[in-house]
Amino acid sequence: MKQFIEGSMAVSQSVKLCRPDVIAAYPITPQTHIVEFLAQIVANGELKTEFINVESEFGAASVVLGAAAVGTRAYSATTAQGLLLMAEVLYNIAGMRLPLVLTIANRAVSAPINIWNDHSDAVVIRDAGLIMLFAEDAQECMDIHPQAYKIAEHQEVSLPVTVNMDGFILTHCFEPVEMLSQKQVDEFLPEFNPVVKLDVENPVTLGCLAEPTWYMETRYKLQETMNDAKAIIEKTADEFKDLTGRYYGGLIDTYRMEDAETAFVAMGSLVGTLKDVVDTLRAKGEKVGILKIRSFRPFPHEKIREACANLKQMVVFDKSYSLGLGTILQEELRGCFYRQKNQPIISGFVVGLGGRDIPPESLINAYKKAQKGEILNEFVDLRLDVVGR
Numbered sequence: 001m002k003q004f005i006e007g008s009m010a011v012s013q014s015v016k017l018c019r020p021d022v023i024a025a026y027p028i029t030p031q032t033h034i035v036e037f038l039a040q041i042v043a044n045g046e047l048k049t050e051f052i053n054v055e056s057e058f059g060a061a062s063v064v065l066g067a068a069a070v071g072t073r074a075y076s077a078t079t080a081q082g083l084l085l086m087a088e089v090l091y092n093i094a095g096m097r098l099p100l101v102l103t104i105a106n107r108a109v110s111a112p113i114n115i116w117n118d119h120s121d122a123v124v125i126r127d128a129g130l131i132m133l134f135a136e137d138a139q140e141c142m143d144i145h146p147q148a149y150k151i152a153e154h155q156e157v158s159l160p161v162t163v164n165m166d167g168f169i170l171t172h173c174f175e176p177v178e179m180l181s182q183k184q185v186d187e188f189l190p191e192f193n194p195v196v197k198l199d200v201e202n203p204v205t206l207g208c209l210a211e212p213t214w215y216m217e218t219r220y221k222l223q224e225t226m227n228d229a230k231a232i233i234e235k236t237a238d239e240f241k242d243l244t245g246r247y248y249g250g251l252i253d254t255y256r257m258e259d260a261e262t263a264f265v266a267m268g269s270l271v272g273t274l275k276d277v278v279d280t281l282r283a284k285g286e287k288v289g290i291l292k293i294r295s296f297r298p299f300p301h302e303k304i305r306e307a308c309a310n311l312k313q314m315v316v317f318d319k320s321y322s323l324g325l326g327t328i329l330q331e332e333l334r335g336c337f338y339r340q341k342n343q344p345i346i347s348g349f350v351v352g353l354g355g356r357d358i359p360p361e362s363l364i365n366a367y368k369k370a371q372k373g374e375i376l377n378e379f380v381d382l383r384l385d386v387v388g389r
Contacts (some may be wrong), residue, residue: 007141094222277360299336
């Protein structure tokens with residue numbers, strides 16, 4: 001059944017269908033609607049769960065850590081400064097191998113204060129040991145949460161999964177969404193059976209001190225698990241397609257790449273705009289396509305190289321920036337192709353920081369610039385005449 005529904009409401013409905021035992025979150029724009037809708041769902045008796053009000057995002061992360069540690073299915077949501085406040089606990093959740101799902105309504109990080117969308121918040125935690133998935137539209141926001149729980153709770157993974165959705169662009173916009181049913185989610189998502197949990201009958205210790213003799217081994221095992229998770233992410237996407245007929249790619253997805261010579265690369269809602277750009281350029285005879293990065297962590301090196309084996313050029317659009325280095329996704333792709341035969345020319349553009357509009361003409365202009373030679377870290381549509389250097 002289709003509904004015309006706000007992206008945040010689609011998320012809250014999807015989370016409800018996953019039957020979390022504990023929900024803890026602190027409201028912060030543009031994430032607020034997700035937890036507001038969930039609070040209403042719980043108040044209406046539609047979901048039997050412990051909805052815990054907390055004093056901060058640090059508190060929310062600590063509550064879901066404890067919930068996951070005792071073997072219950074847990075959920076939280078946050079954004080921007082709230083995500084940064086959670087960061088210390090998120091490292092602990094990953095290091096303790098606790099599966100849960102965290103929705104991030106992606107937003108710019110202050111200062112200056114900005115409540116609009118980019119990916120500056122998510123990239124800060126890319127080294128924490130979290131699986132990081134990015135949704136393109138409201139339908140994928142609905143469909144990705146059961147997949148996220150299935151991946152997180154897989155016996156060979158047991159890691160937290162973040163679902164990233166662009167703030168306002170996806171959280172507050174209304175779109176037609178094919179709603180999942182409780183029967184579908186129950187069929188797809190098994191009951192949570194944790195690998196290890198705190199139990200007074202069978203005592204264990206979680207998050208204990210690791211001396212230099214053992215700490216490195218724990219990080220090594222996390223990296224091994226991240227690599228192993230790639231196959232499970234792919235398998236989960238295939239299983240969801242078998243259930244619903246809807247497929248978003250596993251680690252990556254592509255659009256009109258069959259004979260493409262140039263690929264646009266992006267994450268999140270920008271992919272939708274790029275599809276219109278590709279259709280426009282294709283109508284003019286340009287051989288362009290799209291590489292959508294769905295899993296930012298683990299980063300899908302092998303799948304990217306396979307999908308882009310015949311490309312001449314990649315044009316990467318980043319909604320984040322590592323100050324003092326450059327565009328993050330572009331640098332990841334350069335590492336992906338380092339010392340590979342027939343390496344494509346990789347150009348990188350910074351777009352949409354702080355919610356700056358990204359019209360199709362800007363993307364087409366960037367493509368034209370890249371056709372003339374490699375571009376590194378160019379900020380699109382700057383207004384230096386107003387702010388100065």
